[in-house]
Amino acid sequence: MAAPIPFSEPPWLMGLPSAHYTDSHRKFQKAIRPFIQKHLLDHAIEWDKAETVPEHVWRDFTEANMLLPTLPAPLPVAWLKRLGIHELLGGLKVEDFDYMHSLIYADEMARSGLIGPPGSLTTGFAFGIPPILKFGDKQLQERVLPDLLTGKKRCCIAITEPDAGSDVANITTTAVKSSCGKYYIVNGTKKWITNGIWSDYSTMAVRTGSPGSGAAGLSLLVVPLKGCPGVSMRRLKVAGQVSAGTTYIELDDVKVPVENLVGVKGMGMRYIMTNFNHERLSVAISVTRQARVALSTAFEYVMKREAFGKPLMDQPVVRHRLAKAGALLESQWAWVEQFAYQMSRMPKDDADRELGGMTGLLKAQAGMILHECANTAVLLFGGNGYTRSGQGELVEMIYREVPGARIPGGSEDVLLDLAVRQLVKLYQAKTKALEAKAKI
Template sequence: MTETKEELALLADTAARFAKSDIVPHLAEWEAAGELPRALHRRVAELGWLGLGYAEELGGTPASWAMRTTLAEVLARHGGSGGLMASLFSHNIGLPPIHRHGSAALQAEVIPGVLRGEQISSLAITEPGGGTDVSALRTTARREGDEYVVDGEKIFITSGMRADWITAAVRTDPKDKGPMGISMLVIPGDAAGLSRSRLKKMGWHCSDTAQLRFDGVRVPARYLVGEEGQGFKMILTNFNGERLSMAALALGFSERCYDEALSWARQRKTFGMAIVDHQVIRHKLMDMKTRIESTRAWLNAVVARADSGDKADKGAEWVAQVCLLKNHATQAMQFCADAAVQILGGMGFMEGTACERIYREVKVMTIGGGTDEIMKELASRQLGL
């Protein structure tokens, strides 16, 4: 599906107005609470944004990557909170494996309620003993009749405290210690034997993040996503979409830092003149702008290939582009956050400014979805190096 420029512009305008009226005034309250109200999920669902990219028969709306990344960028720019974006849209990493590989019955049971904002979906892969090395995960799911019995732990799970559905990577073949022993299993949030602990973080304060423990959790076998042993491939595919979305978010946060720094520079006066009139400040702003525009151009190019419909456009070289784009975008965000705080000076160190929040949140962007180092290694392998 390809939207027109006018349709994308209308979406951007609507999202910007929504962020200013329905998000920004409440951010401090939500950060203090450590989570988002479920009413916000329902409100965003009414706008149709939770369902972008999902099948119509499941309550979604087919949408291009151009539309999805436009929404992510604009809400990030005008909302200014990575925690909000991670939590509000955690279903976009929790549902895709089900949407692509789950049975029709599983899709019908799980997806519609989430897209209506009535339920929350999360993804559980990372474990206390390992992060990006997915093939080494230790959480097990052994088959007993018509059920799987799950034992193990997951950590750093976004929306983990509130999730009604947890799409978890589990080891179903104890003999295979590598990637082929991994499967994907949907675990209901009210399952007996599931316990959750809230984690405190440097940033993303309005996103509930949890450590999950599975102690003999029994899950109906029909909640298996696809076939046993196919989980690792699902995870790799899922990462591509997550990283592309993170690049769009990083672009939006970089723009927010630039917007706030420029506004402050025009208002703040030192030695009888606005600080924007000092060459050193203008040059800082232009360094920010350079990184923003290079990220935008690269993102648009990668998104265009994703939406082309040509499978050849999404091969190994495209995956490498996604990895390197994710690094470039998050590093641009890191630079812009640092420069904005410096331009704001003491005010940039105070809670309440967007750049202070983004400064605290930038590190998780360079870690989540694959660290900078892993992205470089994966890209080099995709390019045959």
């Protein structure tokens, strides 16, 4: 029996001490790993090549309540108990779930190294449902949450448009009230919408204000999709994560009841922003695990692959590449753990304010480190890393997913700039508060 390959697991799972994890976290990890391995990871490469995940996998996960850990912590305990859900796998009480459990779940779901298969299940659930939970009024929640939380129906988040990606304030999809006042009439297009093709509903960013109203004119609306008159959807072929169901949505005079407005008209931008901490941390965790899989797969390969009469690992240049990428990987993981720990100890409003910019930086750096680790793996695999079959097929697949880590969820350059602007804004606000306090 061989020891784990270096870099193949985070330090706390390699037997090293950590202050972040309790017995509850360790028990949860041991409970969910076999389920995820059996129902997802064992088939991830096969399903990603087929460009879709079978429908029964959605049922396998929802019937076991194994998509609930994609939601922000704390979980919606009152709702879950109303639906008869009191525990997650391993006996974890829903009220005890925190962001360290969330970290463990996201890391385990990405252990194949591919984001498409888990993303086909989790993305809409993780990011489409939370705004309804946090900001939706009672009647909207009563109509849609029971089916969404139990997986009877599916939801996606639809923000991005062909001409408005990271530039959310310039969304042009319109929602105008009908003459009778009972409906919003929605017109526009949404692009690169993960899980859209399978979704019954979309939590959608729409413009309810005038064309020049910017962020102040945005609202969130729960828009019916599958089978709804005026809605047409088609899948988009992207470089990686094809099995996640990236979708192009066209909306032509779609009638949506005014009761489907999420929260207050004109508050859409704020609602979207409060969703970003959870989204970007989730992405950073998964992407960091991808980097881990790429690097450890290369590490294992160069220990057995021979060239010039000796294993590649005996070449100093190979060890140098592994060392550089490994240092970046483990530094990133430590930062991911720190963020999850902080979010599990802070009220959400405080976390949104204090960590918002830095969570964007965390997500951006995860993409950069995935690029370094995937690039290292492909180079060390040589021709095998450039081939869509055989020994290097996994690292070749991961390499194609690098842009999917650096662009969606806020593109890298936008997030780098946002992080610093947010830090400046926070610094100025705190300085102003201290100066006001000193005058008292």
